[in-house]
Amino acid sequence: MSGTARFLLASWKVNLASALEYRLSFFLLAGMMFVNNMIWLFFWYLFFGRFPVVSGWEMGDVMLLWAVSAGGFGWASVLFGNFPRIAAIVSSGQLDVYLSQPKPVLLNVLTSRMSVTGAGDFIFGIIVFLWVGELTPRGCLLFACALFVSGVLFIGVMVVAGSLAFWIGNAEGIAGQVFGSFIALTTYPTGIFRGAAKIILFTVVPAGFIGYMPIGLMRDFNPAFATAAFGAAAFFAAFGALLFRAGLARYASGNALAMRS
Amino acid sequence: MNRTYGYISVAGRKQLAVVRIALRQQWAYKTDFLLRACLLLLLLYVLGQLYGAAYAGDYDRAIGGFTLRQVVWYLVFTEAITMAGPPVGARIEEEVKNGDIAVRLTRPLSYVGFHYGSYMGEGVLRFIVLLVAGGMVAWLTVGPPALGYGPIAYLPLALLGLTLSFLMTAAVGLCAFWVEETRGLEFVLQKLTFTAGGLLIPIDLMPEWLQRVCAWLPFQAALYLPARLGVRFDGQELLRACSLQLAWIAALSLLVAFIFRRGAGKLHVNGG
Amino acid sequence: MKLALETRALGKTFKVKEKQAGLRGSLKSLFAPQWKEKTAVDRIDLSVSAGETVALLGPNGAGKSTTIKMLTGILHPTAGEATVAGLVPWRERTKLAYRIGTVFGQKSQLWYHLPPVDTFELISRVYELDRVDYARRRDRLVERFELGPYMHTPVRKLSLGERMRCEIAASFLHRPQILFLDEPTLGLDVVVKERIREIIRERNREEETTVFLTSHDAGDVERLCSRAIVIHHGGVLLDRPVALLRRELLSGKTITVTLADAEDPASVAEWFGRRAWSPMPEGVELAAIEGRRIRLAIDLARTDMNELLASLTQAARIADLTVEDPTLEDIIKHIYGMEKTKGGEPT
Numbered sequence: 094m095s096g097t098a099r100f101l102l103a104s105w106k107v108n109l110a111s112a113l114e115y116r117l118s119f120f121l122l123a124g125m126m127f128v129n130n131m132i133w134l135f136f137w138y139l140f141f142g143r144f145p146v147v148s149g150w151e152m153g154d155v156m157l158l159w160a161v162s163a164g165g166f167g168w169a170s171v172l173f174g175n176f177p178r179i180a181a182i183v184s185s186g187q188l189d190v191y192l193s194q195p196k197p198v199l200l201n202v203l204t205s206r207m208s209v210t211g212a213g214d215f216i217f218g219i220i221v222f223l224w225v226g227e228l229t230p231r232g233c234l235l236f237a238c239a240l241f242v243s244g245v246l247f248i249g250v251m252v253v254a255g256s257l258a259f260w261i262g263n264a265e266g267i268a269g270q271v272f273g274s275f276i277a278l279t280t281y282p283t284g285i286f287r288g289a290a291k292i293i294l295f296t297v298v299p300a301g302f303i304g305y306m307p308i309g310l311m312r313d314f315n316p317a318f319a320t321a322a323f324g325a326a327a328f329f330a331a332f333g334a335l336l337f338r339a340g341l342a343r344y345a346s347g348n349a350l351a352m353r354s
Numbered sequence: 355m356n357r358t359y360g361y362i363s364v365a366g367r368k369q370l371a372v373v374r375i376a377l378r379q380q381w382a383y384k385t386d387f388l389l390r391a392c393l394l395l396l397l398l399y400v401l402g403q404l405y406g407a408a409y410a411g412d413y414d415r416a417i418g419g420f421t422l423r424q425v426v427w428y429l430v431f432t433e434a435i436t437m438a439g440p441p442v443g444a445r446i447e448e449e450v451k452n453g454d455i456a457v458r459l460t461r462p463l464s465y466v467g468f469h470y471g472s473y474m475g476e477g478v479l480r481f482i483v484l485l486v487a488g489g490m491v492a493w494l495t496v497g498p499p500a501l502g503y504g505p506i507a508y509l510p511l512a513l514l515g516l517t518l519s520f521l522m523t524a525a526v527g528l529c530a531f532w533v534e535e536t537r538g539l540e541f542v543l544q545k546l547t548f549t550a551g552g553l554l555i556p557i558d559l560m561p562e563w564l565q566r567v568c569a570w571l572p573f574q575a576a577l578y579l580p581a582r583l584g585v586r587f588d589g590q591e592l593l594r595a596c597s598l599q600l601a602w603i604a605a606l607s608l609l610v611a612f613i614f615r616r617g618a619g620k621l622h623v624n625g626g
Numbered sequence: 627m628k629l630a631l632e633t634r635a636l637g638k639t640f641k642v643k644e645k646q647a648g649l650r651g652s653l654k655s656l657f658a659p660q661w662k663e664k665t666a667v668d669r670i671d672l673s674v675s676a677g678e679t680v681a682l683l684g685p686n687g688a689g690k691s692t693t694i695k696m697l698t699g700i701l702h703p704t705a706g707e708a709t710v711a712g713l714v715p716w717r718e719r720t721k722l723a724y725r726i727g728t729v730f731g732q733k734s735q736l737w738y739h740l741p742p743v744d745t746f747e748l749i750s751r752v753y754e755l756d757r758v759d760y761a762r763r764r765d766r767l768v769e770r771f772e773l774g775p776y777m778h779t780p781v782r783k784l785s786l787g788e789r790m791r792c793e794i795a796a797s798f799l800h801r802p803q804i805l806f807l808d809e810p811t812l813g814l815d816v817v818v819k820e821r822i823r824e825i826i827r828e829r830n831r832e833e834e835t836t837v838f839l840t841s842h843d844a845g846d847v848e849r850l851c852s853r854a855i856v857i858h859h860g861g862v863l864l865d866r867p868v869a870l871l872r873r874e875l876l877s878g879k880t881i882t883v884t885l886a887d888a889e890d891p892a893s894v895a896e897w898f899g900r901r902a903w904s905p906m907p908e909g910v911e912l913a914a915i916e917g918r919r920i921r922l923a924i925d926l927a928r929t930d931m932n933e934l935l936a937s938l939t940q941a942a943r944i945a946d947l948t949v950e951d952p953t954l955e956d957i958i959k960h961i962y963g964m965e966k967t968k969g970g971e972p973t
Contacts, residue, residue: 121535121539122535125539129541129542132546132548133545135549136554139559139560140408143555147408270393284407285400285404290399368751375737375740375744375745378744379738379740382739382740383739453733456695456700457733457735459719460699460700460723462723462754621700
């Protein structure tokens, strides 16, 4: 176990060094991501300027929603930066490298890239929480839980979607769409969805758990929701890991294209 | 005079040849962009729900001059333009970074012109698919668009809007001559277009001060103007919108030409 | 004779960022980067006549690419002058573009998802070719390059060799006066390499296209070019006709002989020393003995291959025998060595 921990630390250190290699763009990218998210908040400011309360959601709730979603996405992509790219890695045969190393394959894949934009996302999440969040020990703890759950859900869902590449040919495109849609869905108030859409958001595409976090966990703590959210995170993480492991048996290496357009 | 004409017609023919080949290549990506269209369906569905909740399901109420139905169709029109544009900024960045730009420079064809041709070739095909797909969602959720001159005026304005989007992304992509990664800048450009272009919320619904700011920026000419005229047609507005678009196209073309010239100069000095 | 291209003291220096290893080094270069001047091309003089086939050789980083990029107008030199097809490349790049063709081995000009015929069509527009003339030209090249079966297959489904043939045919469409090829045979197998050299040579003969290529494959030079220019550390190390070069430098061969009836490696060595030849014939050196295999380095300028083989077969029963060309690296090392020891132009 400690060997794996040391390995994780080492890969994060290497990642950081190589991220710093691109000197200007390091700050540029992280900063730009921050600004990008601010602009989204600006959209919501405009929106709530016209429609102050929408299905019980107010500006503050949506800001916290962004803090949870961007913050969770941020730490996940800083520490496990390859999670959105699993399909691409599998279908282009790049797993060979990881398979030949004596470390857990999935973990090795996930940690071998650090997303610089993710750093911007994470910092954004923290700052927004400091801005509008409940700054009590209890509030901070709940926010930390929310960040943890949302990050694990992001990773879990993308590992599941990415592992499809072991079975389906064009999983890269599908995984890309899942990624885009999932992120999009986690940044809208869950209150606007009704009926079947709502059920889907709390089962197959668990974006609803991230979306409802500011209300169900942080504003009015709801034990049932909290349990369900942790359960969903655990389920998707475990399911993803199992699916990936099952897929490895089917892995056909070296089908990388020799030429790119 | 004759020679200028000859020059332009030759350049135009080259451009058309690029548009044609880009269209064909795009056709090979059929599945890819059908998937893209799926994402649009989802986005429009979510936004439809959002505005449905905001209007509390009231179809008759007009807010800022827009009814719920008009807002949703407006969103179809802006999204179709935004999502039609291929990632030309990323392509230019890639070419600048890996040196492919050097190969392109040895051909007697304008570099920016080449990318414009391929952008429009791909963009138009995607635009049609996205418009049809988005239109279906809107039709199913809020009913048909207002018939009349609107949808007809929208098409040419959308093409000019696409051209504007191209110029803006190309300008950002060409910054790769100086910064190592332009993705950040491109994100910001995208997000500026989102807000100041009125992608997700018509500019009329924004606070007054912001409306005044937006009026001075090129983003609204790319998205807001075509889409608003598409849902709420007005003959005089059409003329004004069109000339505004052309003025921005002229200004941004100069900017892109300037950046390219400076960048190519740097390339010549420092190598690819 | 008409000149295709000429350079005088053409040179180019770059600024490169220096960085120390590790996280601290990264952080340091983030705030206070250190720049260092690096000479890529060091004042070279070249002159190539129309119709020549010239190979620019050298190890990686010798300045080959930079030179070719300056000659095609992509890079501006920091020193010296050049004229290519009568034009100064970096000043009249667009005009020059009509007169030259370029093939960059790694960088495809073919559209990936489309059949080559579509790219050919585009190129005909880009170079403003006459329609009738273009069609005739295309059909002729398709026939000569034997591209018929591939013209309507998407490029992504072609093999590297097939793609390269299309690539080169495409660059001949507009009848360039000079064709620049950057590593045209890199990554291809022997048969395909040979075919590509053949078709380029044929174009050179029939249309007098000047061919200027970079390579680090000695075969490209021997079989395709009439003249070789070796550059190293940015400077011209050697510039001479391939025929002469062949006599001087490509005459070294390696012969590997596998003996049929010697089981014991030790006895082979002993046998070789005692029975084969003593003394060793002139121009032959024993390079290595590995088990039953003996490697000999031969200088053909001093040794007759016929006699050598005859005496070898007389001396022992031979199971296998191969003759190899020296690698380009060997040749360059050799030239470089001569340069150093003599301290001047090798003779």
